[in-house]
Amino acid sequence: MSIFQKELKQLVHDKGALLSTLLLPFVSTMILGFALTNSFSSEVSFEDVSIAVIETSTLEEDLQIASERFSVHEDELKPLAVPDSLFAYMDGDISVDYYSPDSNVVHEDYTAVIEIPSEYRLMLWHEQLVGGWSEQVESFQLYVNQEQRQHAMMVETMMNSYMEQVYAHTELAENDEGIIDFGNVVVQGTSPLTSFEYYTYGMGVLYVFFTAGLMANFAFSEKKGKIYGRLVIANVQPANYLLAKFATSCVIVFLQLLVLFGLSMLIFQITITNWLSFMAVAIVLCLAVGSVASLLVAIQFRANTEKVANVFMLLVVSILGFLGGSFFPSSNLSPLLNEIGQFTPNGRALQAFIQAGQGESIAQLSNSLLYLSIFSLVLFVVAWVVFPSKGGIES
Structure with a gap:
């Protein structure tokens, strides 16, 4: 000392x-x-960000099934689609390509790859409109490209913030404390x-x-x-x-x-x-x-x-x-x-x-x-x- x-x-x-x-x-x-x-x-810029979405069924197919199941018009369901509603707020700055599970997706070509499991959108719509979360349905998987470290971190943080808002608004809607309206996506920590x-x-x-x-x-x-x-x-x-x-x-x-x-x-x-x-x-x-x-x-x-x-x-x-x-x-x-x-x-x-x-x-x-x-x-x-x-x- x-x-x-x-x-x-x-x-x-x-x-x-x-x-x-x-x-x-x-x-x-x-x-x-x-x-x-x-x-x-x-300023936040996503011009160099590209995302690949691997889905077992397309958004249009899920919209048709959900519209008949919940007796809700497709136009009302589309803004609630996860994660598709996120991309709609980005005004086309993010490049998003959709693939089927059989497609040969080269992960290195994208900043991030999102794998959406079967009936994932339907499960979330059910939760938002009816209630009763189904734990049997898997969550989507997000893979980020470490060679694009900065943009990958932006996408990961953006998705985390987005999903937190989805869960928060859904919880409020179930308790009649708010209306199911995801509003603007707040991108935290990605500027x-x-x-x-x-x-x-x-x-x-x-x-x-x-x-x-x-x-x-x-x-x-x-x-x-x-x-x-x-x-x-x-x-x-x-x-x-x-x-x-x-x-x-x-x-x-x-x-x-x-x-x-x-x-x-x-x-x-x-x-x-x-x-x-x-x-x-x-x-x-x-x-x-x-x-x-x-x-x-x-x-x-x-x-x-x-x-x-x-x-x-x-x-x-x-x-x-x-x-x-x-x-x-x-x-x-x-x-x-x-x-x-x-x-x-x-x-x-x-x-x-x-x-x-x-x-x-x-x-x-x-x-x-x-x-x-x-x-x-x-x-x-x-x-x-x-x-x-x-x-x-x-x-």
Whole structure:
């Protein structure tokens, strides 16, 4: 604890380094946001979204059966058709193709594929008009194309929002609390990001890794200045020193994110829909950067050189930014590049931040949270093993 307090006091006294570390991500976000503002759309667009619907019976066939069964005109049933009524609200922006189960549908050609089981529309009409849900009828299946990650996420969120409204309105109608009228479909969390929103996330997840390199250089400066040697002579365990660097890095990263997102919300009007998910991502990102800082400290102490951190900040962080999509959406260049970017810590954190900002729950972000947690644990264990037992003071 005493070492950690020393680190924080040293950090507070070096106000110039502290301010530049905290404000640099925001300055970069502001520059890139203004420079590339025309590269991002602020309006919802589904022009590149295509959906394939695999159905055992067509909408027209189901309408005819339902009209005779419920004694309701087809024109009154059509606006209640699920999921067909959703597409009617999109004004033709979404490309929708219908297939029979025998058709050979190439899933990769579509953003999403929806499989509607037999009598699914009839079951929902029965529920809406008569009541009495039939649990024997399967729900439709939605398959999304991960190579079109952004559009696939839009479709998935759109369908979830749509079905929630269907169930809600049906429940209200059964209790005579409303009229069966689905109204306008509200697409939640699917708006394409503005340039300021994207680069707030992109610069946030990138610049925190510079902090890892800076912490490693600070630690090596302490080694050269015999400060670390005096700590070891004072019976401070090397493991505790490494833990202090890890904890200090986490605190600095958290402050960086706090300043960046606070200023961006105030000035650029970005919004965070799910704060719980957002904080969870921020915490695991702090741990990831702390583990990277620990590993750099361990390697530099073992090799007795500060070049490792310099190479990391000048070269490795730039590569991470390129692959992870911090400079521009990597999915716009290549699906393969986008997939590779998901294995970088900043790329995975960027995607998780965007999803949290658009309202995804912690459960939906569990893969990203688990990945970053395992990444942190593995790197810190490696750092622990690599760090010299005497901190390298003998060299």
